[in-house]
Amino acid sequence: MISALTEADVIDAVRAARAMNRTLEITGAGTKRAYGRPMFCDDVLNVSTLSGIVKYEAAELLLTVLPGTPVAEITALLESKNQRLGFEPADWGPLLGTPIGNATIGGVLSADVNGAAAIRYGRARDSLLGVRAVNGMGEAYKAGGKVVKNVTGFDLPKLICGALGTLGVLTEVTLRVYPKPAQSVSIIVRDVNVEDGFALLRRVWQSPLEATALAYIPASLPLAQLGYVGEGAALIRLEGAHEPLKEKIAALLAIAPAAQQIEASSFFEAISSGAIFAEQSCDLWRISVPPSEAAGIVRHMGSPLFAADWAGRFIWIGLEAGGNGAELRALCECAGGQATLVKADKETRQRVAPFSPESPARRAVTKAVKAAFDPQNIFNPGRMWKAV
């Protein structure tokens, strides 16, 4: 394993790999190594050692850090100035078999893993303003900027975000941060079925309450903090200063008279991160569908193991281990969405494409983009699809 302490180390490692025709697995804390197609790389390039806060300008709502910086460290720093990351990074560690709290910001951005609040503030890609990175030719470059509003040149940061390290190695990232509201309340509507629960979440999402979490869990996935959930529970988070929050709660009660405030709040994280499925032996899929189609798909699949985030736009669905997910994929595609296999054993991830296959026209673009960043296919080869 090669550990990089500086951008120069990354450049050296990539140039060496290029010269010797070797491939590199790019890792941070390694919390998501079991995500994507299994890879067989010649070396591991570890960037968790490329860690630290470069600059935090709270009044500018800007944070520049090295990619190996633990998310926990960033969260604590922002907390000290009453700020936070809008996309509420989710920690997929526990779901994929590593301890909680290890994830690095580089890994979170590379996988574009988002929490509940992203429904209000946008995904990780929306907060990523600028990057430094090293491409497959061993050249360092920067893209984007260090201001909140910028259209100078192509928005390469968005492309790199979510590319699972297939396009290059991040060496510095600049993020937009948000003020943290003074108060936050968690609200539960108990004993609602999937159709009614999802419809309720959509009504809240269509209202001006700016909810920062809109989730649903079925009876089969009890969370101790929630108490009795009946057939299932819709879970809502509202935020703001004291008076505005009171007004929002009153408005919510007009939409959902059965809504009740509850003390706990950590269950949103457990849902967004998939941690509630950590003990399940099923394969876990994550689907992205238009919210209005979500209940129908869940009902059709009939799996008791599911949980919805983002008012039904994102849903975890547990299916029998080793299956090919073809039915789920077809349903999602028909509804204008897609399905990704997040947790399964190696053999299954090898056999079943974890990411939805692309149309031929789009595949051609994807391959050309990959070649534009990594022409020798050095970085994480085959992690997304065979060719990328």
Add this chain to the structure above:
Amino acid sequence: MLLPAPKPEILARRDSIVRRLRVLAPDGVVADEAGLTAFDGDALTAYRQKALACVLPKNKEEVSAVLKFAAEEGIAIVPRGAGTSLSGGALPLADAILMGMGRMNRIVEIDYENRCVVTEPGVTNLSITRAVEARGFYYAPDPSSQIACTIGGNVAENSGGIHCLKYGLTTHNLLGAEIALPGGERVKLGGKAGDGGLDLLGVVAGSEGLLGVVVEATLRILPRPPVTRTLMAAFRSVPDAGQCVADIIGAGVIPAAMEFMDRNCIGAVEDYCSPGYPRDAEGILIIEVDGVAAEAAHAAERVTEIAKLAGASAVTEACDESERTRLWAGRKAAFPAMGRLAPDMLCMDGTIPRHALPRVLVRMAEMSKEYGLGFCNVFHAGDGNLHPLIIFDVMKEGELARAEAFGAAILQLCVEVGGVLTGEHGVGVEKRDLMPVMFSDADLAQQQRLKCAFDGAGLFNPGKVFPSLSACVELGHMHVKSGRVPFPNLPRF
């Protein structure tokens, strides 16, 4: 400012090209002198150029057919929305087909349940809000040209507006797009539920017509906040206003909009449409807060308190909707109002860190004297996006060159203090040659490689964004040695 030299072999074939276009897009070809004059530029008015021919497709199939023909014949394409680009993004080229998307102006679907609108590219920005406002929704990006500018152009330029700080630019409100690639093949990116794989949508947004032609877009709509309150704070000194902006953001208040205008601009706008701004102020901030009633009230209170502490001589609030509209009308009219003061105008667009506002404002005033040209300042203060308007007269010997040099100096200053060349207008031709101020050769090479991945033959909007021509094969194995690219003497067009 030079554009790539037109290819004589294409100019020579003009008649047969026009004949072919008339087959591919019947009733959609403009090729006469008068017609082409109507399409000879955009809102960067200093530059005019007639296209080889202009084609106005009426559907996706016509777009694809024209692009297929153009690719086969090696003819370049300049996509155009409403021609409101301030950076020359839609400036035609003598040997290129100008593809105007204005006839594809249907809203395809309004889906309230999934909070989105599917639209053709030629629909105007404001039409989206108009179409959904009866149900309490709106489309957030609102560039000042919103009555004219189109969604296709907004996607290409990643347009902003006055509400970006809270609600984002176009890219943050764009759920999906169908684009036509060189050669005419169409791909769908994102959609009502997004897609897996690489975020190609994210990089197409703001790509200035260099990667594809947008033939359909899926836009996110937002529920209208129940209460909107608009305040105006007047300042005796410009740096005080700058400080006030930093203090408001620093206090954790994110206004829906926060706009600054300086004394010159206030005077011009008052003469133009009398919005009721204080003529004796050195600068004003128009600050809008929104949300549920208590939220707007809370924010209005905080903003007022902070503005007074920062030295505001007066803080007033629009008492009803008509007064609110009047306050905004003044801001949105800044551009035409200044236009009355001089025959020509350059509108710059750098973004800077907010803390640098006072310093940059002082320095710009000094530069105005050095270059001997008047200017005024109007900008999106909340996100540090400056719009200095430089006034000049193109008929006076050397004034255009001086205005451009002044503008370039302002943008260099923006980059020097940690900012960027353009916050929302795009690079186009206007800032093309300044790209090396912000980006190294390696940075630009990586962007150009992406361009090559979409458009290997360089047919889409050539001469825009990138300061030098690089053939895609050269970029494949770029050896950057001590900051030099190969062929450093390659002529810049």
